[in-house]
Amino acid sequence: MTRPGEVAFDAGLRTSAAAVALSPASARRLALLLLAATALFIVLTFDRHGISNDEEVQHIYGRLLVDFYASGFADRGAFAYKNLYLYGGLFDLIAATLERVVPIGVWDLRHLLSAVFGFAGLVGTWLLARLLAGERAALAALGLLLLTGAWSGAMFTHTKDVPFAAAMVWALYFTTRFTIGLPAIRRADVLGLGVAIGCAFGLRVGAVFAVFYLGVAVLGAAWTGGTDRTERAAILGRAVIALLPAGLVAFVLMGIFWPWAVMSPGNLFRAMTTFSHFAFQLDTILAGVVMKNGEVPGHYLLSYLLVRLPELFLLGVAFALLGALRALPSLRSAEGCRAALRWLPVALAAGFPLAYTLLAAPPLYNGIRHFTFVLPPLAVLGAVGLQHAWRRAARLPRARRLAAAGCVLLALAHVVTLARLHPYEYVFYNGFAGGPGGGAGRWEQDYWASSLREAAGLLNAYVAREGTAGRRYSVAVCAESLQGAEWLAPGLDVTRDWRVADFFLAATHMNCDTAVKGRVVAEVVRDGVTLAVVRDRRLLAGADREPQ
Secondary structure (H helix, E strand, O other), rough: OOOOOHHHHHHHHHHHHHHOOOHHHHHHHHHHHHHHHHHHHHHHHHHOOOOOOOOHHHHHHHHHHHHHHOOOOOOOOHHHHHHHHOOHHHHHHHHHHHHOOOOOOOOHHHHHHHHHHEEEHHHHHHHHHHHHHOOOOOOOOHHHHHHHHHOHHHEEEEEEEEHHHHHHHHHHHHOOOHHOOOOOOOOHHHHHHHHHHHHHHHOOHHHHHHHHHHHHHHHHHHHHOOOHHHHHHHHHHHHHHHHHHHHHHHHHHHHHOOOOHHOOOOOHHHHHHHHOOOOOOOEEOOOOOOHHHHHOOOOHHHHHHHHHOOHHHHHHHHHHHHHHHHHHHHHOOOOHHHHHHHHHHHHHHHHHHHHHHHHHHHOOOOOHHHHHHHHHHHHHHHHHHHHHHHHHHHHHHHHHHHHHHHHHHHHHHHHHHHHHOOOOOHHHOHHOOOOHHHOOOOOOOOOOOOOOOHHHHHHHHHHHHHHOOOOOOOEEOOOHHHHHHHOOOEEEEEEOOHHHEEEEEOOOOHHHHHOOOOOOOOOOOOOOOOEEEEOOOOOOHHHHOOOO
Protein backbone atom coordinates (compact mmCIF):
# COMPACT_ATOMS: atom_id res chain seq x y z
CA MET A 1 0.00 0.00 0.00
CA THR A 2 1.37 3.40 -1.00
CA ARG A 3 1.36 6.00 1.73
CA PRO A 4 0.11 9.58 1.09
CA GLY A 5 3.55 10.97 1.86
CA GLU A 6 5.13 8.73 -0.78
CA VAL A 7 2.52 9.84 -3.30
CA ALA A 8 3.28 13.49 -2.57
CA PHE A 9 7.02 12.85 -2.76
CA ASP A 10 6.67 11.04 -6.09
CA ALA A 11 4.47 13.86 -7.40
CA GLY A 12 7.15 16.36 -6.43
CA LEU A 13 9.76 14.33 -8.28
CA ARG A 14 7.56 14.18 -11.37
CA THR A 15 7.06 17.94 -11.23
CA SER A 16 10.83 18.53 -11.03
CA ALA A 17 11.43 16.09 -13.87
CA ALA A 18 8.81 17.82 -15.99
CA ALA A 19 10.52 21.16 -15.32
CA VAL A 20 13.77 19.71 -16.68
CA ALA A 21 12.18 17.86 -19.63
CA LEU A 22 10.91 20.99 -21.36
CA SER A 23 10.00 21.00 -25.01
CA PRO A 24 12.44 22.98 -27.20
CA ALA A 25 9.83 25.70 -27.71
CA SER A 26 9.19 25.98 -23.98
CA ALA A 27 12.91 26.04 -23.24
CA ARG A 28 13.37 28.90 -25.69
CA ARG A 29 10.50 30.89 -24.20
CA LEU A 30 11.86 30.32 -20.70
CA ALA A 31 15.34 31.43 -21.78
CA LEU A 32 13.95 34.62 -23.29
CA LEU A 33 11.99 35.22 -20.08
CA LEU A 34 15.17 34.70 -18.06
CA LEU A 35 17.03 37.18 -20.24
CA ALA A 36 14.22 39.71 -19.84
CA ALA A 37 14.31 39.26 -16.06
CA THR A 38 18.09 39.76 -16.12
CA ALA A 39 17.71 42.98 -18.10
CA LEU A 40 15.19 44.23 -15.54
CA PHE A 41 17.55 43.24 -12.71
CA ILE A 42 20.33 45.26 -14.35
CA VAL A 43 18.15 48.35 -14.70
CA LEU A 44 16.99 48.15 -11.09
CA THR A 45 20.35 47.45 -9.41
CA PHE A 46 23.19 48.96 -11.46
CA ASP A 47 23.48 51.93 -9.07
CA ARG A 48 24.29 49.88 -5.96
CA HIS A 49 27.92 49.07 -6.62
CA GLY A 50 31.10 50.68 -5.40
CA ILE A 51 34.08 51.82 -7.43
CA SER A 52 36.71 49.19 -8.14
CA ASN A 53 40.37 49.69 -7.29
CA ASP A 54 41.56 50.65 -10.76
CA GLU A 55 38.37 52.14 -12.14
CA GLU A 56 39.53 55.73 -11.67
CA VAL A 57 42.65 55.28 -13.79
CA GLN A 58 40.68 53.32 -16.38
CA HIS A 59 38.22 56.15 -16.77
CA ILE A 60 40.98 58.74 -17.00
CA TYR A 61 42.45 56.63 -19.81
CA GLY A 62 39.08 56.70 -21.57
CA ARG A 63 38.90 60.48 -21.26
CA LEU A 64 42.43 60.78 -22.67
CA LEU A 65 41.42 58.65 -25.65
CA VAL A 66 38.46 60.97 -26.24
CA ASP A 67 40.90 63.88 -26.14
CA PHE A 68 43.13 62.07 -28.65
CA TYR A 69 40.31 61.88 -31.19
CA ALA A 70 38.82 65.29 -30.34
CA SER A 71 42.21 66.94 -30.94
CA GLY A 72 42.58 65.36 -34.36
CA PHE A 73 45.16 62.85 -33.03
CA ALA A 74 47.37 65.63 -31.66
CA ASP A 75 46.85 65.03 -27.92
CA ARG A 76 48.74 61.81 -27.16
CA GLY A 77 48.54 61.92 -23.41
CA ALA A 78 46.72 58.57 -23.39
CA PHE A 79 49.89 56.82 -24.53
CA ALA A 80 52.00 58.21 -21.69
CA TYR A 81 49.50 57.62 -18.88
CA LYS A 82 50.82 54.91 -16.55
CA ASN A 83 50.74 51.57 -18.41
CA LEU A 84 47.13 51.86 -19.58
CA TYR A 85 48.21 52.13 -23.22
CA LEU A 86 48.99 48.39 -23.01
CA TYR A 87 45.23 47.78 -22.79
CA GLY A 88 42.60 48.38 -25.40
CA GLY A 89 40.26 51.22 -24.53
CA LEU A 90 36.96 50.07 -26.05
CA PHE A 91 35.01 50.11 -22.80
CA ASP A 92 36.64 53.22 -21.35
CA LEU A 93 36.32 55.15 -24.61
CA ILE A 94 32.60 54.39 -24.79
CA ALA A 95 32.12 55.26 -21.12
CA ALA A 96 34.00 58.56 -21.41
CA THR A 97 31.98 59.47 -24.51
CA LEU A 98 28.63 58.62 -22.88
CA GLU A 99 29.66 60.58 -19.79
CA ARG A 100 29.29 63.77 -21.85
CA VAL A 101 25.72 63.09 -22.93
CA VAL A 102 24.07 60.73 -20.40
CA PRO A 103 22.79 62.39 -17.19
CA ILE A 104 23.91 59.62 -14.82
CA GLY A 105 26.74 59.66 -12.30
CA VAL A 106 29.86 58.51 -14.09
CA TRP A 107 30.51 55.48 -11.87
CA ASP A 108 26.94 54.26 -12.05
CA LEU A 109 27.09 54.83 -15.80
CA ARG A 110 30.19 52.66 -16.05
CA HIS A 111 28.53 49.89 -14.03
CA LEU A 112 25.44 50.01 -16.21
CA LEU A 113 27.58 49.84 -19.34
CA SER A 114 29.59 46.95 -17.91
CA ALA A 115 26.37 45.09 -17.10
CA VAL A 116 25.21 45.61 -20.69
CA PHE A 117 28.39 43.87 -21.85
CA GLY A 118 27.70 41.14 -19.31
CA PHE A 119 24.20 40.75 -20.71
CA ALA A 120 25.65 40.47 -24.22
CA GLY A 121 27.90 37.71 -22.90
CA LEU A 122 24.87 35.87 -21.56
CA VAL A 123 23.15 36.11 -24.94
CA GLY A 124 26.29 34.88 -26.69
CA THR A 125 26.55 31.92 -24.33
CA TRP A 126 22.90 31.04 -24.92
CA LEU A 127 23.29 31.22 -28.70
CA LEU A 128 26.49 29.17 -28.65
CA ALA A 129 24.91 26.37 -26.62
CA ARG A 130 21.80 26.53 -28.80
CA LEU A 131 23.92 26.17 -31.94
CA LEU A 132 25.74 23.13 -30.59
CA ALA A 133 23.15 21.27 -28.53
CA GLY A 134 19.69 22.79 -28.92
CA GLU A 135 17.25 24.83 -26.88
CA ARG A 136 17.35 22.83 -23.64
CA ALA A 137 21.14 22.96 -23.39
CA ALA A 138 21.01 26.67 -24.23
CA LEU A 139 18.63 27.30 -21.35
CA ALA A 140 20.84 25.27 -19.01
CA ALA A 141 23.99 27.16 -20.09
CA LEU A 142 22.27 30.48 -19.52
CA GLY A 143 21.08 29.34 -16.10
CA LEU A 144 24.52 28.06 -15.05
CA LEU A 145 26.19 31.33 -15.98
CA LEU A 146 23.54 33.36 -14.13
CA LEU A 147 24.01 31.18 -11.05
CA THR A 148 27.73 31.96 -11.11
CA GLY A 149 28.42 35.02 -8.97
CA ALA A 150 31.76 35.44 -10.73
CA TRP A 151 29.67 36.45 -13.75
CA SER A 152 26.24 37.67 -12.64
CA GLY A 153 27.73 39.71 -9.78
CA ALA A 154 31.00 40.65 -11.44
CA MET A 155 29.36 41.99 -14.58
CA PHE A 156 28.62 45.32 -12.88
CA THR A 157 32.10 46.15 -11.60
CA HIS A 158 34.63 44.09 -13.55
CA THR A 159 34.77 46.62 -16.34
CA LYS A 160 37.83 45.09 -18.03
CA ASP A 161 37.19 41.40 -17.49
CA VAL A 162 33.49 40.97 -18.30
CA PRO A 163 33.44 43.09 -21.51
CA PHE A 164 36.46 41.14 -22.72
CA ALA A 165 34.79 37.84 -21.85
CA ALA A 166 31.65 38.93 -23.70
CA ALA A 167 33.65 39.75 -26.84
CA MET A 168 35.45 36.41 -26.55
CA VAL A 169 32.26 34.35 -26.35
CA TRP A 170 30.88 36.08 -29.43
CA ALA A 171 34.16 35.38 -31.24
CA LEU A 172 33.76 31.75 -30.15
CA TYR A 173 30.18 31.66 -31.42
CA PHE A 174 31.13 32.91 -34.86
CA THR A 175 34.21 30.67 -34.95
CA THR A 176 31.97 27.68 -34.32
CA ARG A 177 29.46 28.78 -36.97
CA PHE A 178 32.21 29.42 -39.49
CA THR A 179 33.96 26.07 -39.03
CA ILE A 180 30.75 24.05 -38.92
CA GLY A 181 29.67 25.60 -42.22
CA LEU A 182 32.91 24.92 -44.13
CA PRO A 183 33.48 24.60 -47.03
CA ALA A 184 30.45 26.86 -47.46
CA ILE A 185 31.07 30.48 -46.40
CA ARG A 186 28.51 32.83 -44.90
CA ARG A 187 29.25 36.55 -44.97
CA ALA A 188 27.49 37.07 -41.65
CA ASP A 189 29.94 34.67 -39.97
CA VAL A 190 32.94 36.44 -41.49
CA LEU A 191 31.68 39.86 -40.46
CA GLY A 192 30.75 38.60 -37.00
CA LEU A 193 34.23 37.18 -36.52
CA GLY A 194 35.85 40.43 -37.56
CA VAL A 195 33.71 42.53 -35.22
CA ALA A 196 34.00 40.16 -32.23
CA ILE A 197 37.75 39.62 -32.49
CA GLY A 198 38.34 43.31 -33.20
CA CYS A 199 36.36 44.26 -30.10
CA ALA A 200 38.25 41.65 -28.05
CA PHE A 201 41.58 43.14 -29.15
CA GLY A 202 40.06 46.54 -28.40
CA LEU A 203 39.96 45.44 -24.77
CA ARG A 204 42.92 43.14 -24.17
CA VAL A 205 45.79 41.58 -26.05
CA GLY A 206 44.52 38.25 -24.69
CA ALA A 207 42.30 38.19 -27.78
CA VAL A 208 45.15 36.21 -29.36
CA PHE A 209 43.45 33.23 -27.73
CA ALA A 210 40.46 33.78 -30.03
CA VAL A 211 42.72 33.86 -33.08
CA PHE A 212 44.37 30.64 -31.92
CA TYR A 213 41.03 28.87 -31.46
CA LEU A 214 39.94 30.00 -34.91
CA GLY A 215 43.14 28.82 -36.54
CA VAL A 216 43.06 25.37 -34.94
CA ALA A 217 39.35 24.95 -35.72
CA VAL A 218 39.84 25.88 -39.38
CA LEU A 219 42.72 23.42 -39.68
CA GLY A 220 40.54 20.75 -38.10
CA ALA A 221 37.67 21.53 -40.46
CA ALA A 222 39.96 21.34 -43.47
CA TRP A 223 41.40 18.01 -42.35
CA THR A 224 38.06 16.33 -41.62
CA GLY A 225 36.26 17.94 -44.55
CA GLY A 226 38.57 16.56 -47.23
CA THR A 227 39.48 13.06 -48.31
CA ASP A 228 42.96 13.79 -49.61
CA ARG A 229 45.69 16.42 -49.45
CA THR A 230 44.42 18.36 -52.44
CA GLU A 231 40.86 18.58 -51.18
CA ARG A 232 41.99 19.58 -47.70
CA ALA A 233 44.30 22.26 -49.10
CA ALA A 234 41.42 23.61 -51.16
CA ILE A 235 39.15 23.89 -48.12
CA LEU A 236 41.92 25.53 -46.10
CA GLY A 237 42.70 28.00 -48.87
CA ARG A 238 39.04 28.87 -49.29
CA ALA A 239 38.73 29.49 -45.53
CA VAL A 240 41.86 31.66 -45.37
CA ILE A 241 40.76 33.81 -48.29
CA ALA A 242 37.27 34.16 -46.80
CA LEU A 243 38.76 35.27 -43.47
CA LEU A 244 40.83 38.10 -44.96
CA PRO A 245 37.92 40.61 -44.70
CA ALA A 246 37.40 39.49 -41.09
CA GLY A 247 41.06 40.23 -40.39
CA LEU A 248 40.71 43.66 -41.95
CA VAL A 249 37.60 44.48 -39.90
CA ALA A 250 39.30 43.25 -36.72
CA PHE A 251 42.42 45.33 -37.43
CA VAL A 252 40.40 48.49 -38.06
CA LEU A 253 38.37 48.06 -34.88
CA MET A 254 41.49 47.32 -32.86
CA GLY A 255 43.07 50.47 -34.25
CA ILE A 256 40.04 52.57 -33.31
CA PHE A 257 39.72 51.29 -29.76
CA TRP A 258 43.42 50.65 -29.11
CA PRO A 259 45.31 53.15 -31.30
CA TRP A 260 48.64 52.56 -29.57
CA ALA A 261 48.65 48.96 -30.83
CA VAL A 262 48.80 50.07 -34.48
CA MET A 263 51.24 52.96 -34.07
CA SER A 264 54.26 50.68 -34.35
CA PRO A 265 54.65 47.15 -35.77
CA GLY A 266 56.12 45.84 -32.51
CA ASN A 267 53.55 47.27 -30.11
CA LEU A 268 51.22 44.27 -30.17
CA PHE A 269 54.09 41.90 -29.40
CA ARG A 270 55.32 44.27 -26.69
CA ALA A 271 51.92 44.15 -25.00
CA MET A 272 51.84 40.35 -25.12
CA THR A 273 55.31 39.96 -23.60
CA THR A 274 54.69 42.61 -20.96
CA PHE A 275 51.62 40.87 -19.57
CA SER A 276 53.43 37.55 -19.40
CA HIS A 277 55.81 39.12 -16.86
CA PHE A 278 54.19 41.34 -14.26
CA ALA A 279 56.28 44.32 -13.19
CA PHE A 280 54.74 44.59 -9.74
CA GLN A 281 54.29 42.48 -6.64
CA LEU A 282 50.85 41.89 -5.17
CA ASP A 283 49.66 39.56 -2.43
CA THR A 284 47.05 36.92 -3.09
CA ILE A 285 45.73 34.01 -1.04
CA LEU A 286 45.15 30.38 -1.96
CA ALA A 287 43.46 27.98 0.47
CA GLY A 288 44.61 30.11 3.42
CA VAL A 289 48.19 30.59 2.23
CA VAL A 290 49.23 34.17 1.44
CA MET A 291 51.73 34.50 -1.40
CA LYS A 292 53.02 36.92 -3.99
CA ASN A 293 51.25 36.96 -7.34
CA GLY A 294 54.45 35.87 -9.06
CA GLU A 295 54.77 32.83 -6.80
CA VAL A 296 51.36 31.21 -7.34
CA PRO A 297 51.39 27.51 -8.27
CA GLY A 298 50.13 26.29 -11.62
CA HIS A 299 46.91 24.98 -10.08
CA TYR A 300 45.90 28.46 -8.83
CA LEU A 301 43.21 29.00 -11.48
CA LEU A 302 41.93 25.42 -11.28
CA SER A 303 41.69 25.64 -7.49
CA TYR A 304 39.70 28.87 -7.70
CA LEU A 305 37.36 27.44 -10.32
CA LEU A 306 36.66 24.48 -8.04
CA VAL A 307 35.56 26.77 -5.20
CA ARG A 308 34.02 29.64 -7.16
CA LEU A 309 31.74 27.74 -9.54
CA PRO A 310 28.37 26.57 -8.17
CA GLU A 311 28.17 22.86 -7.41
CA LEU A 312 25.59 22.36 -10.15
CA PHE A 313 27.98 23.97 -12.63
CA LEU A 314 30.81 21.68 -11.54
CA LEU A 315 28.55 18.65 -11.77
CA GLY A 316 27.70 19.52 -15.36
CA VAL A 317 31.37 19.95 -16.28
CA ALA A 318 32.17 16.59 -14.66
CA PHE A 319 29.45 14.90 -16.73
CA ALA A 320 30.80 16.63 -19.85
CA LEU A 321 34.29 15.25 -19.17
CA LEU A 322 32.88 11.76 -18.69
CA GLY A 323 30.96 12.09 -21.95
CA ALA A 324 34.11 13.23 -23.73
CA LEU A 325 36.03 10.22 -22.42
CA ARG A 326 33.29 7.89 -23.62
CA ALA A 327 33.42 9.51 -27.07
CA LEU A 328 37.19 9.12 -27.50
CA PRO A 329 37.02 5.75 -29.31
CA SER A 330 34.74 7.31 -31.96
CA LEU A 331 37.58 9.63 -33.00
CA ARG A 332 39.22 6.72 -34.78
CA SER A 333 36.64 7.08 -37.54
CA ALA A 334 36.30 9.97 -40.00
CA GLU A 335 32.64 10.32 -39.08
CA GLY A 336 33.51 10.56 -35.39
CA CYS A 337 36.12 13.24 -36.08
CA ARG A 338 33.63 15.28 -38.07
CA ALA A 339 31.10 15.01 -35.25
CA ALA A 340 33.71 16.10 -32.69
CA LEU A 341 34.87 19.02 -34.83
CA ARG A 342 31.85 21.13 -33.94
CA TRP A 343 32.95 20.96 -30.29
CA LEU A 344 36.60 21.78 -30.93
CA PRO A 345 36.40 25.60 -30.50
CA VAL A 346 34.47 25.32 -27.23
CA ALA A 347 36.76 22.61 -25.90
CA LEU A 348 39.79 24.76 -26.73
CA ALA A 349 38.25 27.86 -25.16
CA ALA A 350 37.47 26.01 -21.94
CA GLY A 351 40.57 23.86 -21.70
CA PHE A 352 43.50 25.66 -23.29
CA PRO A 353 43.71 28.62 -20.82
CA LEU A 354 43.48 26.17 -17.95
CA ALA A 355 46.22 23.99 -19.41
CA TYR A 356 48.34 27.09 -20.00
CA THR A 357 48.13 28.16 -16.36
CA LEU A 358 48.81 24.63 -15.12
CA LEU A 359 51.96 24.34 -17.22
CA ALA A 360 53.28 27.92 -17.25
CA ALA A 361 52.16 29.06 -13.76
CA PRO A 362 51.90 32.74 -14.83
CA PRO A 363 51.56 35.48 -12.21
CA LEU A 364 47.92 35.63 -11.06
CA TYR A 365 45.80 37.25 -8.38
CA ASN A 366 42.15 38.06 -7.64
CA GLY A 367 41.09 34.44 -8.16
CA ILE A 368 39.58 33.81 -11.60
CA ARG A 369 39.15 37.50 -12.51
CA HIS A 370 41.71 37.58 -15.31
CA PHE A 371 40.25 34.38 -16.78
CA THR A 372 36.59 35.32 -16.58
CA PHE A 373 36.45 34.58 -20.31
CA VAL A 374 36.60 30.81 -19.63
CA LEU A 375 33.25 30.88 -17.82
CA PRO A 376 30.95 31.02 -20.90
CA PRO A 377 32.53 28.02 -22.68
CA LEU A 378 32.61 26.11 -19.40
CA ALA A 379 28.91 26.92 -18.92
CA VAL A 380 28.17 25.51 -22.38
CA LEU A 381 30.06 22.32 -21.58
CA GLY A 382 28.40 22.09 -18.17
CA ALA A 383 24.96 22.44 -19.73
CA VAL A 384 25.70 19.76 -22.32
CA GLY A 385 27.04 17.50 -19.59
CA LEU A 386 23.82 17.80 -17.60
CA GLN A 387 21.76 17.18 -20.72
CA HIS A 388 23.86 14.12 -21.59
CA ALA A 389 23.46 12.67 -18.10
CA TRP A 390 19.70 13.30 -18.25
CA ARG A 391 19.41 11.35 -21.48
CA ARG A 392 21.52 8.43 -20.27
CA ALA A 393 19.39 8.13 -17.14
CA ALA A 394 16.24 7.48 -19.20
CA ARG A 395 16.35 3.79 -18.23
CA LEU A 396 16.05 4.71 -14.54
CA PRO A 397 12.96 6.95 -14.40
CA ARG A 398 12.64 7.18 -10.62
CA ALA A 399 16.35 7.87 -10.10
CA ARG A 400 16.11 10.37 -12.94
CA ARG A 401 13.28 12.23 -11.25
CA LEU A 402 15.15 12.20 -7.95
CA ALA A 403 18.26 13.64 -9.64
CA ALA A 404 16.15 16.29 -11.35
CA ALA A 405 14.63 17.31 -8.02
CA GLY A 406 18.11 17.51 -6.51
CA CYS A 407 19.34 19.74 -9.34
CA VAL A 408 16.34 22.06 -9.00
CA LEU A 409 16.85 22.33 -5.23
CA LEU A 410 20.57 22.95 -5.72
CA ALA A 411 19.85 25.72 -8.23
CA LEU A 412 17.36 27.30 -5.82
CA ALA A 413 19.95 27.15 -3.03
CA HIS A 414 22.41 28.99 -5.28
CA VAL A 415 19.79 31.66 -6.02
CA VAL A 416 19.13 32.14 -2.31
CA THR A 417 22.85 32.51 -1.59
CA LEU A 418 23.30 35.07 -4.36
CA ALA A 419 20.28 37.01 -3.06
CA ARG A 420 21.77 37.07 0.44
CA LEU A 421 25.09 38.36 -0.93
CA HIS A 422 23.56 41.13 -3.08
CA PRO A 423 25.07 43.39 -4.34
CA TYR A 424 28.31 41.51 -3.70
CA GLU A 425 27.44 38.33 -5.56
CA TYR A 426 30.94 38.14 -6.96
CA VAL A 427 32.27 36.96 -3.56
CA PHE A 428 30.23 33.74 -3.90
CA TYR A 429 31.99 30.52 -2.87
CA ASN A 430 30.53 27.04 -3.07
CA GLY A 431 30.29 24.33 -0.44
CA PHE A 432 33.80 23.04 -1.18
CA ALA A 433 35.08 26.28 0.33
CA GLY A 434 32.42 26.18 3.05
CA GLY A 435 30.23 28.77 1.31
CA PRO A 436 30.92 32.50 1.47
CA GLY A 437 31.79 32.17 5.17
CA GLY A 438 34.30 29.43 4.50
CA GLY A 439 36.04 31.59 1.97
CA ALA A 440 36.82 34.33 4.49
CA GLY A 441 40.49 34.24 5.41
CA ARG A 442 41.20 31.40 2.96
CA TRP A 443 40.31 32.77 -0.45
CA GLU A 444 40.11 36.18 -2.11
CA GLN A 445 37.05 38.09 -0.91
CA ASP A 446 35.97 41.66 -1.81
CA TYR A 447 39.19 42.40 -3.70
CA TRP A 448 37.54 45.33 -5.53
CA ALA A 449 36.48 46.88 -2.18
CA SER A 450 33.03 47.45 -3.69
CA SER A 451 31.57 47.28 -0.17
CA LEU A 452 33.21 50.62 0.70
CA ARG A 453 30.25 52.40 -0.87
CA GLU A 454 27.93 50.88 1.72
CA ALA A 455 30.52 51.36 4.46
CA ALA A 456 30.75 55.07 3.62
CA GLY A 457 26.96 55.29 3.89
CA LEU A 458 27.12 53.67 7.33
CA LEU A 459 29.74 56.21 8.42
CA ASN A 460 27.58 59.05 7.10
CA ALA A 461 24.66 57.79 9.18
CA TYR A 462 26.85 57.28 12.26
CA VAL A 463 28.18 60.85 12.18
CA ALA A 464 24.71 62.25 11.45
CA ARG A 465 23.31 60.51 14.55
CA GLU A 466 25.87 62.35 16.69
CA GLY A 467 24.28 65.64 15.69
CA THR A 468 27.58 67.46 15.16
CA ALA A 469 26.52 69.43 12.10
CA GLY A 470 29.30 71.59 10.67
CA ARG A 471 32.07 69.54 12.30
CA ARG A 472 34.72 68.19 9.90
CA TYR A 473 36.39 64.81 10.28
CA SER A 474 39.21 63.11 8.43
CA VAL A 475 38.74 59.61 7.06
CA ALA A 476 41.43 57.12 6.06
CA VAL A 477 40.54 54.57 3.38
CA CYS A 478 42.32 51.25 2.89
CA ALA A 479 41.85 51.47 -0.89
CA GLU A 480 42.09 54.18 -3.50
CA SER A 481 40.94 57.48 -1.95
CA LEU A 482 38.17 57.91 -4.51
CA GLN A 483 36.53 54.65 -3.44
CA GLY A 484 35.59 56.29 -0.16
CA ALA A 485 35.54 59.99 -1.03
CA GLU A 486 32.90 59.60 -3.75
CA TRP A 487 30.29 58.39 -1.23
CA LEU A 488 31.16 60.36 1.93
CA ALA A 489 28.90 63.16 3.15
CA PRO A 490 30.10 66.80 3.28
CA GLY A 491 32.34 67.30 6.29
CA LEU A 492 34.03 63.92 5.93
CA ASP A 493 37.32 64.36 4.10
CA VAL A 494 39.64 61.59 2.99
CA THR A 495 43.21 61.81 4.27
CA ARG A 496 46.26 59.82 3.20
CA ASP A 497 47.82 60.28 6.64
CA TRP A 498 46.31 57.38 8.54
CA ARG A 499 47.83 58.49 11.85
CA VAL A 500 45.66 61.60 12.10
CA ALA A 501 42.47 60.03 10.72
CA ASP A 502 39.33 60.27 12.86
CA PHE A 503 37.70 57.34 11.06
CA PHE A 504 38.88 54.39 9.02
CA LEU A 505 37.09 52.62 6.15
CA ALA A 506 38.36 49.25 4.97
CA ALA A 507 37.31 46.08 3.25
CA THR A 508 38.30 42.95 5.16
CA HIS A 509 40.08 41.49 2.13
CA MET A 510 43.66 40.49 3.00
CA ASN A 511 43.08 41.84 6.54
CA CYS A 512 42.99 45.43 5.35
CA ASP A 513 40.59 46.21 8.21
CA THR A 514 43.29 45.45 10.81
CA ALA A 515 45.81 47.95 9.41
CA VAL A 516 44.98 50.48 12.15
CA LYS A 517 43.32 50.44 15.55
CA GLY A 518 39.96 51.89 16.38
CA ARG A 519 36.54 50.89 17.68
CA VAL A 520 34.42 49.13 15.06
CA VAL A 521 31.20 51.14 14.84
CA ALA A 522 29.70 49.67 11.67
CA GLU A 523 30.12 46.62 9.46
CA VAL A 524 29.03 45.53 6.01
CA VAL A 525 27.94 41.90 6.42
CA ARG A 526 26.52 39.44 3.90
CA ASP A 527 25.60 35.83 4.59
CA GLY A 528 27.60 35.87 7.81
CA VAL A 529 30.73 37.32 6.19
CA THR A 530 32.04 40.74 7.20
CA LEU A 531 33.11 42.46 3.99
CA ALA A 532 33.98 45.94 5.31
CA VAL A 533 34.25 47.82 8.60
CA VAL A 534 34.13 51.38 9.88
CA ARG A 535 36.47 52.25 12.77
CA ASP A 536 36.18 55.27 15.07
CA ARG A 537 39.69 56.42 16.02
CA ARG A 538 38.91 59.72 17.71
CA LEU A 539 39.73 58.51 21.23
CA LEU A 540 43.09 56.99 20.30
CA ALA A 541 46.33 58.71 21.23
CA GLY A 542 50.05 58.18 20.98
CA ALA A 543 51.30 54.84 19.67
CA ASP A 544 47.75 53.56 19.22
CA ARG A 545 47.39 55.90 16.26
CA GLU A 546 50.26 54.33 14.35
CA PRO A 547 49.40 51.92 11.51
CA GLN A 548 50.00 48.29 12.45
